[in-house]
Amino acid sequence: MADLAERxxxxxxxxxxxAERLTEQMWEPAKIYNFGGKDNEYNERDVPEPPADAKRALMSTAAQAIDRSLKLVPPETDQQGLAAVDAWLRGMMGD
Known part of the structure; x- marks a missing residue:
């Protein structure tokens, strides 16, 4: 069992x-491409960062990786730290 927990x-x-590598890709140069036209030609272009649909796919995939990671090893709850954050948020909201 300990071996499984370690794995x-x-x-x-x-x-x-x-997940971190995927989110970094959202802001890096990318190559976009398309097949089209009557001759089904291939066209590509370098862009400073991926288009919105590619960013959405990267973020979705990163979120899935984070979710799976948290399910494998849930974070420890720090009740004292959470209470401090809650107090800070209440102060920010004027409650």
Whole structure:
């Protein structure tokens, strides 16, 4: 059982790394391409960052990786830290 827990922790870390790499790609130069026209020609172009639909796909995939990582190794709850954050948020909202 300990071996499985260790393997889950390793996998969770790898998924977190994947999510970070995916979110970084949203702001890096990319190549866009398309097939089209009557001759079904291939066209490509370099752009400073991916188009919105590609960013949406990257973010969705990153979110899935983060979700799976959290399911494999749930974060420890820090009740004292959460209480401090809650108090800070209440102060920000004027409650």
């Amino acid at each position: 889950r922790a390793i996998l969770a870390e790898a998924l977190q790394d994947d």
